[in-house]
Every structure is written in structure tokens, then in C-alpha cells.
Amino acid sequence: MENEVKTTCPYCGVGCGVIAKVGDDGTVSVKGDPDHPSNYGRLCSKGSALGETVDLDGRLLHPEIRGTRAAWDEALDLVARTFSAAIAEHGPDSVAFYVSGQLLTEDYYVANKLMKGFIGSANIDTNSRLCMSSSVAGHRRAFGADTVPGTYEDLELADLVILTGSNLAWCHPVLYQRLAAAKAKRPGMKIVVIDPRRTMTADLADLHLAIRPDTDVALFVGLFSHLVLNNAIDQNYVAAHTSGFAEAFVASSSVSFADVLEQTGLPAMQLREFYRLFTTTEKVVTCYSQGVNQSSSGTDKVNVILNCHLATGRIGRPGMGPFSLTGQPNAMGGREVGGLANMLAAHMAIESAEDRDRVQRFWQSPRIAERPGLKAVDLFQAVADGRIKALWIMATNPVVSMPDADAVAAAIKACPFVVVSDILKTTDTARHAHILLPSLGWGEKSGTVTNSERRISRQRSFLDAPGEARADWWQLAEVGRRMGFAAAFDYEAPAEVFEEHAALSAFENEGGRDFDIGAYAGLTRQTYDTLAPFQWPQPAEGGKAETRFFADGGFYHADGKARFVAVEPTLSDRTSTAYPFTLNTGRIRDQWHTMTRTGKSARLSSHIAEPFAELHPRDAMEIGVGNAGLVEIESPQGKAVVRALITDRQARGSLFVPMHWNDQFAAAGRIDAVVPPVTDRISGQPASKNVAVAARKFKAAHYGFVVSQAKPDDLDAAYWALAKAEGGWRLELAFDQPVEDWCEWCRKTLSIPDGIEPLGYTDRPSGEIRLAFFDGPRLLAAFFLAREPVAVARSWAVAQLGAEHANLRKRFALVAGRPGADKPDPGATVCACFGVGVNQIVAAVRGGCRSVDAVGKALNAGTNCGSCRGEIQNIVDGCLAAAAE
Numbered sequence: 001m002e003n004e005v006k007t008t009c010p011y012c013g014v015g016c017g018v019i020a021k022v023g024d025d026g027t028v029s030v031k032g033d034p035d036h037p038s039n040y041g042r043l044c045s046k047g048s049a050l051g052e053t054v055d056l057d058g059r060l061l062h063p064e065i066r067g068t069r070a071a072w073d074e075a076l077d078l079v080a081r082t083f084s085a086a087i088a089e090h091g092p093d094s095v096a097f098y099v100s101g102q103l104l105t106e107d108y109y110v111a112n113k114l115m116k117g118f119i120g121s122a123n124i125d126t127n128s129r130l131c132m133s134s135s136v137a138g139h140r141r142a143f144g145a146d147t148v149p150g151t152y153e154d155l156e157l158a159d160l161v162i163l164t165g166s167n168l169a170w171c172h173p174v175l176y177q178r179l180a181a182a183k184a185k186r187p188g189m190k191i192v193v194i195d196p197r198r199t200m201t202a203d204l205a206d207l208h209l210a211i212r213p214d215t216d217v218a219l220f221v222g223l224f225s226h227l228v229l230n231n232a233i234d235q236n237y238v239a240a241h242t243s244g245f246a247e248a249f250v251a252s253s254s255v256s257f258a259d260v261l262e263q264t265g266l267p268a269m270q271l272r273e274f275y276r277l278f279t280t281t282e283k284v285v286t287c288y289s290q291g292v293n294q295s296s297s298g299t300d301k302v303n304v305i306l307n308c309h310l311a312t313g314r315i316g317r318p319g320m321g322p323f324s325l326t327g328q329p330n331a332m333g334g335r336e337v338g339g340l341a342n343m344l345a346a347h348m349a350i351e352s353a354e355d356r357d358r359v360q361r362f363w364q365s366p367r368i369a370e371r372p373g374l375k376a377v378d379l380f381q382a383v384a385d386g387r388i389k390a391l392w393i394m395a396t397n398p399v400v401s402m403p404d405a406d407a408v409a410a411a412i413k414a415c416p417f418v419v420v421s422d423i424l425k426t427t428d429t430a431r432h433a434h435i436l437l438p439s440l441g442w443g444e445k446s447g448t449v450t451n452s453e454r455r456i457s458r459q460r461s462f463l464d465a466p467g468e469a470r471a472d473w474w475q476l477a478e479v480g481r482r483m484g485f486a487a488a489f490d491y492e493a494p495a496e497v498f499e500e501h502a503a504l505s506a507f508e509n510e511g512g513r514d515f516d517i518g519a520y521a522g523l524t525r526q527t528y529d530t531l532a533p534f535q536w537p538q539p540a541e542g543g544k545a546e547t548r549f550f551a552d553g554g555f556y557h558a559d560g561k562a563r564f565v566a567v568e569p570t571l572s573d574r575t576s577t578a579y580p581f582t583l584n585t586g587r588i589r590d591q592w593h594t595m596t597r598t599g600k601s602a603r604l605s606s607h608i609a610e611p612f613a614e615l616h617p618r619d620a621m622e623i624g625v626g627n628a629g630l631v632e633i634e635s636p637q638g639k640a641v642v643r644a645l646i647t648d649r650q651a652r653g654s655l656f657v658p659m660h661w662n663d664q665f666a667a668a669g670r671i672d673a674v675v676p677p678v679t680d681r682i683s684g685q686p687a688s689k690n691v692a693v694a695a696r697k698f699k700a701a702h703y704g705f706v707v708s709q710a711k712p713d714d715l716d717a718a719y720w721a722l723a724k725a726e727g728g729w730r731l732e733l734a735f736d737q738p739v740e741d742w743c744e745w746c747r748k749t750l751s752i753p754d755g756i757e758p759l760g761y762t763d764r765p766s767g768e769i770r771l772a773f774f775d776g777p778r779l780l781a782a783f784f785l786a787r788e789p790v791a792v793a794r795s796w797a798v799a800q801l802g803a804e805h806a807n808l809r810k811r812f813a814l815v816a817g818r819p820g821a822d823k824p825d826p827g828a829t830v831c832a833c834f835g836v837g838v839n840q841i842v843a844a845v846r847g848g849c850r851s852v853d854a855v856g857k858a859l860n861a862g863t864n865c866g867s868c869r870g871e872i873q874n875i876v877d878g879c880l881a882a883a884a885e
């Protein structure tokens, strides 16, 4: 088809190929690209729903200066003038950029070049600091470069796959599906999941090690000594290609098997089994993600994993190696351009005078940053202290995603000059900007991204630029020109930036640097337009088929050897009585980060429509919270209020809260307001997974639930959480005191037109109130209030927004809050693609479906993207177990 465009998914680091098509009516449809080597045609729930998130609702379409529409020239001049003035008066380190792994490589390259080469400061940091910086630091310590040695195929070829600190099923769903398919084909393959929580990923595992938080170092140091004691060391590899083995062994010998048991809290049988599997299996891949990186010992966690792979020589060979799973679509591209404050460009080191000189000569720049800049947490501290006079935030939402988020908001508010480039007009961060610059979003922008396995793919535009939105690289280049660097920022298209980036990767690179895509230096605009996905390295001398690293050594330390890092585990001993719970934070299946895009999709919002805390039944009982009650979580930094989700998948004494909710979707769901700015001392990455908090019941006088066609506005309630629903919105509520006139509250909040009278009833003894507003047969809004959490079936209530309420009987059924026999409640959505709810799946199992595939045949559930297959399996297992009792 001519109007089909091949592009790449803008969400996770799997980097799936997408075929997008714009219909005659302007609607966008997407499908997986069968030829893309990351996904071979698969997409997950988020990827499948991309078409629903590209509308222009809420988009920022024109530049704004202090809330007033402005022309691009005026805005760009002001940015350039203000940055230049701050630099002239206070020096280059008085300005900063805070950017994102969701920028395209071309945007990122220009940002880094402007800051490090032309402004002459390294005060550019990125949300990758919160994401991958411990992996970067660990790789650099061990390998001498930030190299991911393996490929996705290795997961399929391995006989043992260890997933540690990774909820692959929800966070890298297509890679998870590839792994699940490989295991189904080859059931002998073993999977071990290491995670304090029993996640959906753990359900695929042969062995789930529910370690105590942050005891990974002890676990892998113990493994290392077990490998030595059981003669599992590859002596040849260690002798030829590594150094520091003896020191690492000495460090590890201080940790006994009993110590590991005590620290991790694991049963001895499980620990023994894990060590046995690793020792006796040659083809091992260890994948790790935020449970490893986001920790005060994150870099050490990375290195103890790398130590075990180096010691056994299991690296860079098919089916073997450590594998850092990157989160964002272009986390890797950002690392290639050196977007972190402590990196240079093209995997060169800011600490090296030779590298600095090389980059400066290549850029022909007037200066070059002499030393590392401020890392994210320190950067916002400097903003708070007034040391940063001008700040440019691009493609990230730090008021939601940074630790100590309220302090970050206050710092941004107090900063004399803040520029925000975003696609939305109102985000928690954009709210505080002096200058808003409208950026192109996915589908409009054009460039390249690099996925977790070093594969560079094109993102191509297939939509016109809306309003006056312009690409991020263009905004940066325009400011660069206006700051007096016209020649260096004279780009006309992303292809020119990519070409320069490729040339720099090869510049004076005689194999001394891992990142080399010299084969693409000098590429033409046409080659760029038709570029097929490829994996690096691809040096100028001929394309390379073998892209794995380190099977035969060749590390990037000066002596060509890898380093073992001697690490001794430190026991975190926390006995605070004021903050007795451990807060763990992370992701859910169908939301992306701060919800600015996925929050637009009713389908994605129907899986989990509210911020929540998973907690163990006994903890819930102790703090007196029942199912669907509300929990208040508090640390010295701040507070959040979320719904209680009581489950034994959560260990005692711990809570799990998603990172996604922001002030646009909930009253107090921004969990980073609670997370302290504690970081790993080497990488500077925040420890977002292990926070001491207090948890208590949030006492509400009334609970409410609303479905509404109009978006609720100006919400006045002690607790609220808003979600997009088919045909309107759904809203959860709690009030700490009665409202004088509930009907008035509804009219105001739900924009009920004058003259429309509610249908309703009030039951004084129970305190129940129900109000429904109809415009003819159409329901405008329904409001349910009770003294206990409202027991109305949510999916059924949402469906009423689109239903015909032709007669009074139907309208009264709605007010009663009861699904009629003709329209049973489907229950909470499990399959987002086909909108199939839990009750429907239960009914299908009761009706004879005995497997996920059978449910799929009956209901279609799980047959498109497959992201929900794990959950369906759980429901099937649960029903069958209940039936057998």
C-alpha cells in the first residue's frame, strides 16, 4: 500500500517496527512490521493503541511566552538572548539542559553538541540518569565502554534466562512474547525471575526468587564464590581477557551461603537450585532492568552480574551474556551521542583530554566542556539553589518523574528562566515554564532511534505538523544559530545530523571505540529515507554480520582486558518505626510513564484506571484498610493517596505503587513526591525502588464514582482519580466531609447544562446518593456516592455513556447502579485489544474453556497483541483450582 509508512514504536526499548497508515477520514491505524527484526510483526497493547493517542487534544500548537501566544522568531530570540546573557554574566555552568531518552538521536546529538561544544558546559543531563545510568557506569567499569554485548536472539538461544529486576511481561512485552514462545517450543529452557514481587513475569518462571529489596549484590556475590568453589570458572578466558579476578574472589569469600540466605530471605532450596542452574548451564543470559539500576547500590548490582558472566566466559557468544534491557525507545541513542552529563559524544570520555580534543576538532567548536556536568538530582538541586539561571527541559516531565518531585516543582517555579519543549500544553512541568515550545510528536517527527540490542531504526513521519509545532532538533539548531554559532548548526534536515553523527563515530576510530557506524558516514538523503534497521557496530570497512561483543575479549580498557569489580555487599539495616514500610515503584502494562500519551486511550486506561498500592493482606489488616479502601503513603519528602490493592503477590512490609499518575489524572498520585533524592554514589541514579515510608488508612467520609461525557473540571474533592473512558470519562472520588449540595457539585464539576434535571435518589440511613443527568435518551453523567467504596460495576457504568436510555425504566436501572440481565457487567478489562473483561473470561472458563487458547477462540481475548495472556492464564488457573476444591 502506498500510504503505509514503516516506522518504529515510540514506547519501550524493544524498538518494534510499526506499519502506520492514515485512513481517508484521518484516522491512524497501526500494525506490527513483519520484516522488523525486533518484533517480526508483533506489537503489545501500547503499540497496538498508538492510533488512539495521536489526536490533537491538549496539544501545544504555538510557542508561548509567559502564557501568551508568540511567534517562533520572538520565542527563539528570547531563548538565545537569555541563555547568552546568563553565560556572559555567570559563566557557561549557569545554564542547563534536561533532556530525554525519548528524543530522536538527531535531536539528542544537536542538544549535546550545543551544550558541550559551543556553550562549553556539560550541564546537560537526561532522564536516562533515572533509567540506565547504573548500567552505563557498570559497563564502563567492567568493559571500559558502555557496551551491551548481546542481541535479542540470545534470549531465544539460551538454556537459562535470568530476569532480574525486570517485569518483562509488562515492560518489554514483545521481547517477553519472544521468550515465552521460545520456551514453549523448547520446554527444557529454564527461566529464573528475581524480584521481590510476584509479577506477571514471575508466572512464566521455573523459579521465582522473591529476594528482600536490594539484596541482589549478596545474591550474585554468593553466586560468584559458588562458581569458584565448584570449578565453573573459564580459566582461559579469565587469564586472557580479564584482570582483577583474585580481588573479586577475596571480596566474595567474605560472604557465606548462610549470609546470602539471611540477607535475601530466600529458602535454602531455592538458592541452591539457582546456583546449581547457573553453574551447570553453559548458555545463560542474565537480563536486568530497573530493579537493578534504580538502587543506591545499582552500579555494584550491575558489576556483580557482569563478574559472573566474565568469570564463566559466557559473554558475546550465541545464547550467552549479560543483557541490560533499556527502557526508553532511544535510551541507547542518547548514550551514543553522549547525552549524559558525564559522557562526551560517540562513546568518548569527557575525562580524557585526547577525546575532548578529538571531539572539539571534529566539531570545530570554540570550546569543549572540561569536566562532567551536573547529574539530574544535583542539577535540580542547583536549580533550587539559584545556581542555574536558565534551564531548557525537553521531552521529559520531571515534576512527575524525578525523586523529591515537589521540591523539583518548587525549584522550577523559582528558576528565573525555564523553557519547556513538549507536545502538550499542560503537563505538571509545562505549567511552570516561561517559554513553551511546541514539538512534533510521534508520527510527525522523523529521525532514528536505537533499541536495547544496538539496532538503529528509522522513525518516519506520516502526519502533517500540527499548528506551528516544529522538531526538537530544529528548535535547538535555531537557538544555536541565534547564539552566534551559525555554521555549526546549519542543518536543514535530520539526515544531515545523522550523517555527522555517523562520521564522528568513525573519526580517528581505529577500533578503539565500540560505537562505530562509519559505514553510514556520507550517506545520502535517499539512503537515510530508505534506511533499513541495522545493528552496530558497522565500521566503514564493509558491513559486519557479527555484532556481538567480547566473545574473544577485545575490551575497551587500555590493556584490552575486562575488569572484575570487587564488591562486598553492605546490609541495609532499616528499623525506622516512623517509616516501617518499604515502597517499591514501577510500571503497569498499559500506561507509559507520566501518561501524557497513553492516558488519552480509553482502551489502555481500562486495564487499570486508578493509582494503587499493592499490599499484603496482613499489612492491609494491620493498618485497617479493606479492599478498595484508600491508603495514604508518607515519607519525609511528601505524601500520596492511592487505592489499596490487596494481594499476596506483594511481600509483607512492602508496597508497590506505579510511577505513572500525575496531577492531571489524580489528586495525589504523584508517587515521586514521596521518593527521596537518594542516589547511587557512582552513577547518580536515584533509588526509586526501596523507600522507607509510612502507610495508613486514608479516612474518607464518602466515596464516589462518576461517569461523565464532559471532562470533569476544577475538581474539589479530597481524593480523585480521572481516566479516559469510551465516550467520556470515569472518575473515582472520596470526600473527607459532606458537600452541602451534591447536585450543585455535579453541575459545576461535570458541566451539566442548565435546565437538565437529575434523576436520582438519596437513602439517608445508608448515606447512598445516586444522581443521573440525561439529555433525552443520552446519559450525560451519573454520580454514585456511598459511605463505603462504591460497589457499582465500573465497566457496565462506563458502557452506559454510549447506550440508549429510551425509557424511564432503563434510566431508573441506571440510577439503581445495577447491570440488567440483558447486559451483564464485563468486569475490569483484561484484554485491551478486544475489550474483554474478567467476568467474561470467568464465564468462558465455567462454560468449558480450559486454556488461554480456548478462551481466545471463544472471546478473541489474548489473540491480538498477547500482552494479557499471562493474566488470562491466571484467571483460568484460578477458576480451575476453585472448581477442583
Ligand SMILES: Nc1nc2c(c(=O)[nH]1)N[C@H]1C(S)=C(S)[C@@H](COP(=O)(O)OP(=O)(O)OC[C@H]3O[C@@H](n4cnc5c(=O)[nH]c(N)nc54)[C@H](O)[C@@H]3O)O[C@H]1N2
Pocket: 012, 013, 046, 131, 164, 165, 166, 167, 168, 170, 171, 172, 194, 195, 196, 197, 199, 212, 213, 214, 215, 216, 289, 290, 291, 292, 326, 327, 328, 584, 585, 586, 587, 588, 589, 590, 591, 592, 593, 689, 690
Ligand atoms: N508498560 C510500560 N512499559 C515500559 C515503560 C512504561 O512506562 N510502561 N517504561 C519503559 C522504561 S523507560 C523502562 S526504564 C522500563 C523499565 O522496565 P522494568 O525495569 O522491567 O520495570 P519496573 O516496573 O520499573 O521495575 C522492574 C521490577 O523491579 C523490581 N524490583 C524492585 N526492587 C528490586 C530489587 O531490589 N531487586 C530486584 N532484583 N528487583 C527489584 C520491581 O518489583 C519491578 O517488578 O520499562 C519500559 N517499558
Ligand SMILES: Nc1nc2c(c(=O)[nH]1)N[C@H]1C(S)=C(S)[C@@H](COP(=O)(O)OP(=O)(O)OC[C@H]3O[C@@H](n4cnc5c(=O)[nH]c(N)nc54)[C@H](O)[C@@H]3O)O[C@H]1N2
Pocket: 100, 102, 127, 128, 130, 131, 132, 290, 294, 327, 328, 394, 395, 396, 397, 398, 400, 401, 402, 403, 421, 422, 423, 424, 427, 439, 440, 441, 442, 445, 472, 585, 586, 587, 592, 593, 594, 595, 596, 597, 659, 671, 672, 675, 688
Ligand atoms: N518513582 C519512580 N520514578 C521514576 C521511575 C520509577 O520506576 N519509579 N522510572 C524513571 C525512568 S526509568 C524514566 S525513563 C522516567 C520517565 O519519566 P519522564 O521522561 O518524565 O516521562 P514521560 O511521560 O515519558 O515524559 C515525556 C514528556 O515529553 C513529552 N513528549 C512526548 N513526545 C515528545 C517529543 O517528541 N518531543 C518533546 N519535546 N516532548 C515530547 C510528553 O508529553 C511528556 O511530557 O521516569 C523515572 N522516574
Ligand code: SF4
Pocket: 009, 010, 011, 012, 013, 014, 015, 016, 039, 042, 043, 044, 045, 046, 047, 048, 172, 173, 174, 175
Ligand atoms: S513492546 Fe510494545 S511498547 Fe515496546 S516497542 Fe514493542 S509495541 Fe512498542
Ligand SMILES: [Mo]
Pocket: 130, 131, 132, 327, 328
Ligand atoms: Mo526508563
